[in-house]
Amino acid sequence: xxxxxxxxxxxxxxxxxxxxxxxxxxxxxxxxxxxxxxxxxxxxxxxxxxxxxxxxxxxxxxxxxxxxxxxxxxxxxxxxxxxxxxxxxxxxxxxxxxxxxxxxxxxxxxxxxxxxxxxxxxxxxxxxxxxxxxxxxxxxxxxxxxxxxxxxxxxxxxxxxxxxxxxxxxxxxxxxxxxxxxxxxxxxxxxxxxxxxxxxxxxxxxxxxxxxxxxxxxxxxxxxxxxxxxxxxxxxxxxxxxxxxxxxxxxxxxxxxxxxxxxxxxxxxxxxxxxxxxxxxxxxxxxxxxxxxxxxxxxxxxxxxxxxxxxxxxxxxxxxxxxxxxxxxxxxxxxxxxxxxxxxxxxxxxxxxxxx
Numbered sequence: 001x002x003x004x005x006x007x008x009x010x011x012x013x014x015x016x017x018x019x020x021x022x023x024x025x026x027x028x029x030x031x032x033x034x035x036x037x038x039x040x041x042x043x044x045x046x047x048x049x050x051x052x053x054x055x056x057x058x059x060x061x062x063x064x065x066x067x068x069x070x071x072x073x074x075x076x077x078x079x080x081x082x083x084x085x086x087x088x089x090x091x092x093x094x095x096x097x098x099x100x101x102x103x104x105x106x107x108x109x110x111x112x113x114x115x116x117x118x119x120x121x122x123x124x125x126x127x128x129x130x131x132x133x134x135x136x137x138x139x140x141x142x143x144x145x146x147x148x149x150x151x152x153x154x155x156x157x158x159x160x161x162x163x164x165x166x167x168x169x170x171x172x173x174x175x176x177x178x179x180x181x182x183x184x185x186x187x188x189x190x191x192x193x194x195x196x197x198x199x200x201x202x203x204x205x206x207x208x209x210x211x212x213x214x215x216x217x218x219x220x221x222x223x224x225x226x227x228x229x230x231x232x233x234x235x236x237x238x239x240x241x242x243x244x245x246x247x248x249x250x251x252x253x254x255x256x257x258x259x260x261x262x263x264x265x266x267x268x269x270x271x272x273x274x275x276x277x278x279x280x281x282x283x284x285x286x287x288x289x290x291x292x293x294x295x296x297x298x299x300x301x302x303x304x305x306x307x308x309x310x311x312x313x314x315x316x317x318x319x320x321x322x323x324x325x326x327x328x329x330x331x332x333x334x335x336x337x338x339x340x341x342x343x344x345x346x347x348x349x350x351x352x353x354x355x356x
Contacts, residue, residue, distance in 0.1 A: 066133025
């Protein structure tokens with residue numbers, strides 16, 4: 001079986017570059033893995049950064065990008081079911097004994113990711129052997145598949161992965177006494193963090209610091225109060241601020257906006273070191289979080305953050321109409337990437353590839 005695949009390959013100048021090719025589907029990774037036909041995949045900021053990164057040591061192989069995946073399972077117990085895919089490949093998917101992090105439900109810190117003989121990369125979207133959402137098909141272990149309710153369209157289901165990250169991160173600070181929660185970032189992660197906060201931290205006043213007017217409109221549509229532009233350094237801001245921008249500047253903005261003695265939760269992975277002056281000046285607590293988790297939480301919330309994300313999307317099936325602003329067929333990948341990189345020009349929030 002062959003299919004369209006987007007490879008992140010090394011160009012002559014040492015830079016990653018997307019190449020659309022047709023090639024055989026990689027062999028089945030193991031007996032508990034199923035093949036899913038991709039119907040929609042998101043373009044994430046980490047994908048854009050990955051395509052821009054230079055190969056500094058010559059050791060990187062080509063990979064198939066795309067870790068925000070909606071598809072239809074083609075074989076196995078869930079054959080015919082529409083699913084979202086948990087992109088991480090922790091111990092259970094590798095058929096090894098669970099490490100301490102996996103036993104604790106902290107899949108983003110799986111010890112397998114640090115093994116020198118690591119197969120497949122840490123997740124879908126960073127591997128050639130498993131595929132990724134920018135290809136026609138992707139392999140997924142049975143523990144990575146989450147059925148999607150029929151009432152949730154693909155353009156909403158594609159938000160499950162970033163929403164899961166937001167749910168997992170906010171659970172790390174759910175015991176906060178903050179009465180107001182501010183989010184820095186008007187992109188997909190920032191906006192779904194508002195959705196997650198309304199569930200994980202109910203009763204708090206929600207606000208968001210964004211860059212553009214169209215992002216402020218989306219914040220208002222989600223019932224939160226927006227402000228535009230970088231915040232001033234203050235001692236009297238919200239007691240909890242979430243950095244959902246994933247950049248050094250967004251982390252600095254979060255530390256400037258939070259109250260003295262407050263907490264900053266960062267959901268992203270800044271590309272370089274931020275100015276940490278507000279951290280010591282204001283006596284802040286900085287909480288880092290990445291990826292998904294399955295911590296014990298009080299009912300009725302579900303323990304697994306991706307399960308909880310699917311539940312929240314089932315309650316807001318029209319969310320994709322607000323946040324998914326641009327959709328392209330995979331053959332128009334270059335145009336899709338251009339739109340995703342020029343968000344202000346195109347008023348873009350979430351850009352997706354919609355497979356025929």
